[in-house]
Amino acid sequence: MRKVFVAICFAALLGSARSQNFVGVQWQVVEPTENFRTSTNTGFGVKVRYLHFMSRQLAISGTAGHVQFDSRTSAQPFNDYKVVIIPVHLGATFLLSKGVVSPHIGIDLGMDYLRVRGVPAGSLLPIFVDRSELKFGFSPEIGVGIHIAGPVGILLTGSYNVTYTPGVPSRYFGFGAGLAVGY
Numbered sequence: 001m002r003k004v005f006v007a008i009c010f011a012a013l014l015g016s017a018r019s020q021n022f023v024g025v026q027w028q029v030v031e032p033t034e035n036f037r038t039s040t041n042t043g044f045g046v047k048v049r050y051l052h053f054m055s056r057q058l059a060i061s062g063t064a065g066h067v068q069f070d071s072r073t074s075a076q077p078f079n080d081y082k083v084v085i086i087p088v089h090l091g092a093t094f095l096l097s098k099g100v101v102s103p104h105i106g107i108d109l110g111m112d113y114l115r116v117r118g119v120p121a122g123s124l125l126p127i128f129v130d131r132s133e134l135k136f137g138f139s140p141e142i143g144v145g146i147h148i149a150g151p152v153g154i155l156l157t158g159s160y161n162v163t164y165t166p167g168v169p170s171r172y173f174g175f176g177a178g179l180a181v182g183y
Contacts (some may be wrong), residue, residue: 019082022051022059023147024155026178030067033076033171040083043069047176049155057095063108064088067174071118081118081129085163087137088113102145112137112163114170137163145180155180 030043045067049168053057069083089110115132143157155178163170 007160012067020053020182022049022053022180022182024049024051024178024180026155026157026176028065028067028176030161030175031173035171040069040071043083043165043172045174047174047178051093055106055151056098059093059095059104061091061093061108062089063091067172069172081116083123083161083170084113084115084117085117085137085161086113087139087161087163089137089139090135091139093141100147102147104143104145106141106143108139108141111135113140114165132175133165135164138173143176151182153180154178 005073008059010104026055028045028047030045032040032043044150045065047063047065049110050062052061053059067085067087072083087108087110089108091106091108093104096105109178112135112149114135115130117128117130119128139159139161143155146154146156148154150170155176157174157176159174159176161174162171
């Protein structure tokens with residue numbers, strides 16, 4: 001699965017040298033919030049973003065990512081679990097200005113694949129669970145693109161991600177840094 005993901009990202013990067021397209025690959029640090037924070041630690045992930053500009057400042061976007069959280073405690077066997085979220089979203093991005101430094105705002109809506117493996121938090125018995133769900137998610141974002149040279153730039157973003165899980169939604173902040181082509 002990871003090889004396919006990397007191949008798609010590489011192909012998109014090669015095809016984005018036109019000025020109307022933009023592809024960015026970011027590495028993320030994600031911080032859970034509210035009830036989600038009581039059971040998981042800071043997570044890490046990767047996000048790929050494709051923008052197609054409809055005008056000079058407005059673009060439609062597509063994003064796909066992979067985020068993994070580990071359990072807050074390492075006490076065995078209780079609370080030894082992982083949460084994986086794979087968001088696939090479509091959205092809109094608005095560039096506040098377009099130049100060497102280009103700040104933007106955007107929102108993405110879509111489906112999040114959520115997988116929980118291990119013994120969940122608060123479990124009284126060490127019962128292993130392997131549960132997968134497909135849930136609605138959304139992600140407002142702010143960021144800045146910094147032009148380096150030619151079609152290459154740096155992309156820095158901050159987002160607030162919500163996945164509607166049973167009971168309480170899984171919410172987390174995402175902070176990303178990466179490269180962009182087609183800038």
